[in-house]
Amino acid sequence: MTSAPRLAIAAATAIALAAVATPALAGPTPSPLRVGAPTSLGGASGAYTYDATQLPEGAQVSVGVTYPASGKTIVTLDVKGALPLRDYGAHAHSAPCGASSVDAGGHFQYNPFAIGGTSTDPVYANPSNEVWLDLETDAEGNGSAQSVVAWQPGARRPMSIMIHATHTATAAGTAGTRLGCISVPF
Numbered sequence: 001m002t003s004a005p006r007l008a009i010a011a012a013t014a015i016a017l018a019a020v021a022t023p024a025l026a027g028p029t030p031s032p033l034r035v036g037a038p039t040s041l042g043g044a045s046g047a048y049t050y051d052a053t054q055l056p057e058g059a060q061v062s063v064g065v066t067y068p069a070s071g072k073t074i075v076t077l078d079v080k081g082a083l084p085l086r087d088y089g090a091h092a093h094s095a096p097c098g099a100s101s102v103d104a105g106g107h108f109q110y111n112p113f114a115i116g117g118t119s120t121d122p123v124y125a126n127p128s129n130e131v132w133l134d135l136e137t138d139a140e141g142n143g144s145a146q147s148v149v150a151w152q153p154g155a156r157r158p159m160s161i162m163i164h165a166t167h168t169a170t171a172a173g174t175a176g177t178r179l180g181c182i183s184v185p186f
């Protein structure tokens with residue numbers, strides 16, 4: 001897999017990582033609230049496109065993470081300026097993004113797959129144990145997704161959101177080529 005040049009977030013051609021607070025939800029006031037990294041992180045913000053033909057430079061990607069008092073985790077993903085009218089897959093991954101798409105590691109799993117098992121075992125690779133954020137873009141290339149899971153990460157935490165070329169296959173949790181990545185301080 002070829003690696004793409006790192007994107008400078010503060011530059012006009014960047015995938016911009018923006019902090020987006022999750023809109024107010026019904027029920028108790030979310031607390032505490034944690035959101036993605038601020039926009040003004042420059043080259044250290046850790047956002048990449050690995051295939052500019054499928055996820056163009058200049059697309060904007062925003063991630064919001066909320067930890068409501070209920071003990072759940074709410075993750076939102078907003079993409080602007082991607083290809084119009086197409087599906088993307090996305091998940092929380094276990095390591096920060098890097099120049100290579102493999103740097104972000106595998107999917108973050110709250111209950112990690114057993115030693116000797118496989119990461120794609122549906123017992124572990126499912127949208128209750130992982131954070132899945134598949135989306136479809138509109139005619140402008142904009143789309144969004146939200147995942148709500150019943151747990152909050154502890155010492156072992158997600159480190160990034162990876163955007164993939166296809167929607168996630170529910171049988172195995174896989175979603176095609178890795179197109180872009182945003183490091184997120186969960």
Ligand SMILES: [Cu+2]
Pocket residue numbers: 090091092093107162164175
């Ligand atoms: Cu993924």
